[in-house]
Amino acid sequence: xxxxxxxxxxxxxxxxxxxxxxxxxxxxxxxxxxxxxxxxxxxxxxxxxxxxxxxxxxxxxxxxxxxxxxxxxxxxxxxxxxxxxxxxxxxxxxxxxxxxxxxxxxxxxxxxxxxxxxxxxxxxxxxxxxxxxxxxxxxxxxxxxxxxxxxxxxxxxxxxxxxxxxxxxxxxxxxxxxxxxxxxxxxxxxxxxxxxxxxxxxxxxxxxxxxxxxxxxxxxxxxxxxxxxxxxxxxxxxxxxxxxxxxxxxxxxxxxxxxxxxxxxxxxxxxxxxxxxxxxxxxxxxxxxxxxxxxxxxxxxxxxxxxxxxxxxxxxxxxxxxxxxxxx
Amino acid sequence: xxxxxxxxxxxxxxxxxxxxxxxxxxxxxxxxxxxxxxxxxxxxxxxxxxxxxxxxxxxxxxxxxxxxxxxxxxxxxxxxxxxxxxxxxxxxxxxxxxxxxxxxxxxxxxxxxxxxxxxxxxxxxxxxxxxxxxxxxxxxxxxxxxxxxxxxxxxxxxxxxxxxxxxxxxxxxxxxxxxxxxxxxxxxxxxxxxxxxxxxxxxxxxxxxxxxxxxxxxxxxxxxxxxxxxxxxxxxxxxxxxxxxxxxxxxxxxxxxxxxxxxxxxxxxxxxxxxxxxxxxxxxxxxxxxxxxxxxxxxxxxxxxxxxxxxxxxxxxxxxxxxxxxxx
Numbered sequence: 001x002x003x004x005x006x007x008x009x010x011x012x013x014x015x016x017x018x019x020x021x022x023x024x025x026x027x028x029x030x031x032x033x034x035x036x037x038x039x040x041x042x043x044x045x046x047x048x049x050x051x052x053x054x055x056x057x058x059x060x061x062x063x064x065x066x067x068x069x070x071x072x073x074x075x076x077x078x079x080x081x082x083x084x085x086x087x088x089x090x091x092x093x094x095x096x097x098x099x100x101x102x103x104x105x106x107x108x109x110x111x112x113x114x115x116x117x118x119x120x121x122x123x124x125x126x127x128x129x130x131x132x133x134x135x136x137x138x139x140x141x142x143x144x145x146x147x148x149x150x151x152x153x154x155x156x157x158x159x160x161x162x163x164x165x166x167x168x169x170x171x172x173x174x175x176x177x178x179x180x181x182x183x184x185x186x187x188x189x190x191x192x193x194x195x196x197x198x199x200x201x202x203x204x205x206x207x208x209x210x211x212x213x214x215x216x217x218x219x220x221x222x223x224x225x226x227x228x229x230x231x232x233x234x235x236x237x238x239x240x241x242x243x244x245x246x247x248x249x250x251x252x253x254x255x256x257x258x259x260x261x262x263x264x265x266x267x268x269x270x271x272x273x274x275x276x277x278x279x280x281x282x283x284x285x286x287x288x289x290x291x292x293x294x295x296x297x298x299x300x301x302x303x304x305x306x307x308x309x310x311x312x313x314x315x316x317x318x319x320x321x322x323x324x325x326x327x328x
Numbered sequence: 329x330x331x332x333x334x335x336x337x338x339x340x341x342x343x344x345x346x347x348x349x350x351x352x353x354x355x356x357x358x359x360x361x362x363x364x365x366x367x368x369x370x371x372x373x374x375x376x377x378x379x380x381x382x383x384x385x386x387x388x389x390x391x392x393x394x395x396x397x398x399x400x401x402x403x404x405x406x407x408x409x410x411x412x413x414x415x416x417x418x419x420x421x422x423x424x425x426x427x428x429x430x431x432x433x434x435x436x437x438x439x440x441x442x443x444x445x446x447x448x449x450x451x452x453x454x455x456x457x458x459x460x461x462x463x464x465x466x467x468x469x470x471x472x473x474x475x476x477x478x479x480x481x482x483x484x485x486x487x488x489x490x491x492x493x494x495x496x497x498x499x500x501x502x503x504x505x506x507x508x509x510x511x512x513x514x515x516x517x518x519x520x521x522x523x524x525x526x527x528x529x530x531x532x533x534x535x536x537x538x539x540x541x542x543x544x545x546x547x548x549x550x551x552x553x554x555x556x557x558x559x560x561x562x563x564x565x566x567x568x569x570x571x572x573x574x575x576x577x578x579x580x581x582x583x584x585x586x587x588x589x590x591x592x593x594x595x596x597x598x599x600x601x602x603x604x605x606x607x608x609x610x611x612x613x614x615x616x617x618x619x620x621x622x623x624x625x626x627x628x629x630x631x632x633x634x635x636x637x638x639x640x641x642x643x644x645x646x647x648x649x650x651x652x653x654x655x656x
Contacts, residue, residue, distance in 0.1 A: 049377045056432030104384030111440055 005227070005301045007293035012036045012082065012314030014321075015248050015289075016116075016211035017092070017160070017182035021255035022061055027068040029289040030087040036314055037078050037088040037321075038289075039116055039181060039249075043098050045267030048105055051098035055112050058091060073113055075322045092181070094161065095121035101142065106149045115325060116181060117150065118158045119143060119170060123269065128159070128166035131192045136163035139173055151175050154327045160211075160249070163192075167199050176324065177207040182249035184213055185240070188233045189220040197240060204241035209320045211249020212237075216280035218251070227285040227295070231302035234312065243308050247317040248295070253279060254288060333555070333629045335621035340364045340410065340642030342649075343576050343617075344444075344539035345420070345488070345510035349583035350389055354617065355396040358415040361620040364642055365406050365416040365649075367444055367509060367577075371426050373595030376433055379426040383440050386419060401441055403650045420509070422489065423449035429470060434477045443653055444509060445478065446486045447471060447498060451597065456487070456494035459520045464491035467501055479503050482655045488539075488577070491520075495527050504652065505535040510577035512541055513568070516561045517548040525568060532569035537648045539577020540565075544608035546579065555613040555623070559630035562640065571636050575645040576623070581607060582616060 013034050019041040020026050030038065042054040062071050070081050072088035081088030091113045099105035099117075109117070119128035119139070127143035129136040139147070147170065150157055157178040159167040170178055180203060186194040195203075195210070203210060212234060219225035220233070237246060253260075261277045285294055292313070299309045341362050347369040348354050358366065370382040390399050400406050400416035409416030419441045427433035427445075437445070447456035447467070455471035457464040467475070475498065478485055485506040487495040498506055508531060514522040523531075523538070531538060540562060547553035548561070565574060581588075589605045613622055620641070627637045 048380065052376065052433065052436050053430065056430070056436060059432060059435060102381065102384070104387060105380065107387060108380050108384060108440065112436065 005294065005297045008296040008300050008306075008309060009034050009293050010296045010310050010313035010315075012310070012318050013248075013292045013296075014314035014317035015039065015250050015252070015292075016179065016209070016317060017041065017213070017249040018252045018254075019256070020253060021257070021260075023255065024065055024068070026254055026289065027065050027087065031068055031085070032290040033288075033292040035087050035289050035292060036082050037072055037090065037317075039090045039092045041094050042091050042114075043093045044095055044121060044264050045097055045269070047097055048100050048102075048108075051093070051109070052112070055091065055114075058089070058113075062089070071113055073115065073325070075325055078318065078321065090115045092116035092118075092158070094118045094158075096125050096127050096146070099146070101126055103142075103145055103149055106146060106155060107153060110153045110155050114155060116156045116158050116179070118161055119146070120163075120166065121161045122265070128170065129163040130161055131163045133163060136165040138165045139169040143170075144173060147174050152328045154325045156324050161193070164196060164199060167195070168202055171199075171202050171206050171208060176328075177209070177320065178203070179209045179211070179320070179324075180249075181209075181211045182213040182215070182218075182251040183210065184218045184233065185237055188236065189218055191218065194218055200237070200241050204245040207245065207320075209245050209247055209316060210237070210241075211247050211317070213249055213251040214283065214286040215251035215253070216283065219283070223281040223283055225283055227283070227298040228302070230285075231298045234299065235302060235304075238308075243311050244316060246312055247320075248292075248313065250286065252286070252288070333622065333625045336624040336628050336634075336637060337362050337621050338624045338638050338641035338643075340638070340646050341576075341620050341624075342406075342642035342645035343367065343578050343580070343620075344507065344537070344645060345369065345541070345577040346580045346582075347584070348581060349585070349588075351583065352393055352396070354582055355393050355415065357617040359396055359413070360618040361616075363415045363617050363620060364410050365400055365418065365645075366617075367418045367420045369422050370419050370442075371421045372423050372449060372592050373425055373597070375425055376428050376430075376436075379421070379437070380440070383419065383442075386417070386441075390417070399441055401443065401653070403653055406646065406649065418443045420444035420446075420486070422446045422486075424453050424455050424474065427474070429454055431470075431473055431477055434474060434483060435481060438481045438483050442483060444484045444486050444507070446489055447474070448490045448494065450489050450593070456498065457491040458489055459491045461491060464493040466493045467497040471498075472501060475502050480656045482653045484652050489521070492524060492527060495523070496530055499527075499530050499534050499536060504656070505537070505648065506531070507537045507539070507648070507652075508577075509537075509539045510541040510543070510546075510579040511538065512546045512561065513565055516564065517546055519546065522546055528565070528569050532573040535573065535648075537573050537575055537644060538565070538569075539575050539645070541577055541579040542611065542614040543579035543581070544611065547611070551609040551611055553611055555611070555626040556630070559626045562627065563630060563632075566636075571639050572644060574640055575648075576620075576641060578614065580614070580616070
């Protein structure tokens with residue numbers, strides 16, 4: 001890829017994970033990048049009550065930027081966003097504290113627009129194990145109940161930050177396909193935050209979805225990883241699990257102050273603050289939402305057919321969401 | 329009314345206030361009484377988080393008794409309940425603690441199905457004054473904001489437990505008609521919990537609604553009040569404000585243990601518990617939802633025309649709700 005890579009504008013661009021200090025500039029970049037839908041993280045360590053405020057903040061963003069974005073609760077909403085030339089936004093929880101230990105709060109969150117929830121975030125949760133724990137006893141008793149309820153309502157189970165056994169359990173227990181919204185293969189970048197071939201194969205065989213992450217910590221050479229290397233990784237993943245079950249989950253973080261990374265890592269569960277942490281420097285080829293046509297161009301340059309690029313950029317997530325958001 | 333009063337089954341029976349220890353027997357009584365819609369109190373001193381659990385409890389009741397009841401969020405829902413032969417249930421807050429001091433929580437509660445909210449319950453609230461306070465400074469700064477937001481969304485402002493000046497203020501400030509869901513005229517039963525002629529006239533002139541209460545504490549002779557006396561009071565109220573703006577708001581309390589009356593009165597705001605309190609004994613003619621045809625019969629016997637009885641039993645609330653639940 002020494003030659004200049006041409007941008008390619010995919011019909012549907014769907015990003016299954018972003019967490020920004022949202023503002024109008026970011027929504028304008030979404031338009032510039034032709035982004036159809038973004039799955040926006042609204043909570044990490046927020047409890048139920050605090051999550052309501054996060055949801056309310058999005059209501060204000062929707063009202064103030066109605067020309068650029070709109071809430072997405074159904075597949076039809078995504079079609080409408082596309083038709084309007086706006087970016088649809090789905091709401092996602094990266095941890096299960098927002099439902100506390102009350103099964104009915106899954107329905108309350110669903111009512112208020114939440115469409116994705118991770119069963120655990122780094123640590124052991126009441127539902128599942130996080131990837132940073134040394135032991136992984138798998139899905140818990142409450143976890144089985146919550147999976148059944150999420151299946152019933154049409155809330156997508158996301159295991160991006162969960163440990164291996166819990167993830168394999170979730171794939172097996174869930175009656176509907178699950179998602180790993182933002183991660184890459186361990187075989188390419190060796191961190192347990194990424195996913196083993198076993199998990200990736202099990203995910204794809206069950207019609208689940210993997211969203212490739214652009215977060216430097218999940219990339220083989222961190223911030224120095226080239227677009228070509230990234231596209232090679234996509235090609236190898238296609239060899240492993242095919243083109244049907246992969247998409248984008250950039251894990252783009254924009255405009256967040258330094259203390260937010262500490263909040264994400266430490267929440268309220270430890271007194272050890274990590275003040276020295278800095279946000280990783282983004283790659284040169286993915287800094288914001290306007291860069292998506294460059295990614296699509298990179299995939300074309302790698303030799304993917306246009307149809308495959310369309311699938312990876314958004315078509316696969318679109319098909320997944322069409323059934324996943326439908327109540328059982 | 330020495331002769332036997334014949335039951336009369338009004339087409340629409342709408343009760344603007346009940347608070348029961350809900351169960352299937354009560355829902356069966358609603359069917360027996362031909363009740364189209366009941367406005368169910370879900371919170372007094374519950375905060376935002378606790379209110380979510382109250383809402384979730386109703387979701388379970390709706391699921392377990394779907395043959396008898398259904399949630400009502402729109403006017404169309406009431407029509408559907410009527411068509412199905414089920415009782416529609418609207419959710420109501422008797423106090424504003426469920427929104428804490430966060431304006432966006434009005435929309436969250438509306439999203440979850442709340443359609444009525446009292447601005448104060450007995451005490452001074454952050455919005456308005458309750459009827460038991462000695463001073464009433466009227467609607468507060470936050471109160472004006474909340475009224476505007478309720479007007480925007482279509483959440484009915486209820487001043488049943490509020491003090492006089494606050495109530496008159498609310499009628500004036502609100503751009504939409506308000507309600508006093510459960511109270512009687514002070515001129516008939518002299519407690520400040522009931523409403524003055526000034527308030528009743530102002531309410532009716534602004535197209536607001538009064539729901540007559542059957543709660544013994546609001547009745548001239550308490551539990552001994554006769555249906556005839558009650559119907560005479562209705563007739564006098566009609567002379568004062570006409571037949572268009574009156575309906576039923578029974579304040580029926582069923583199956584609640586004694587501690588609940590203490591919860592209603594004392595919440596968490598005082599250490600003085602009122603353990604000696606007992607629920608007032610109901611009148612002989614209104615013990616549960618199956619008694620509504622008897623009330624309608626009493627009104628007919630008093631000399632009201634059938635058309636007027638239809639208005640009072642449900643027609644007026646139906647017309648009010650048709651516009652009141654519509655977002656601005």
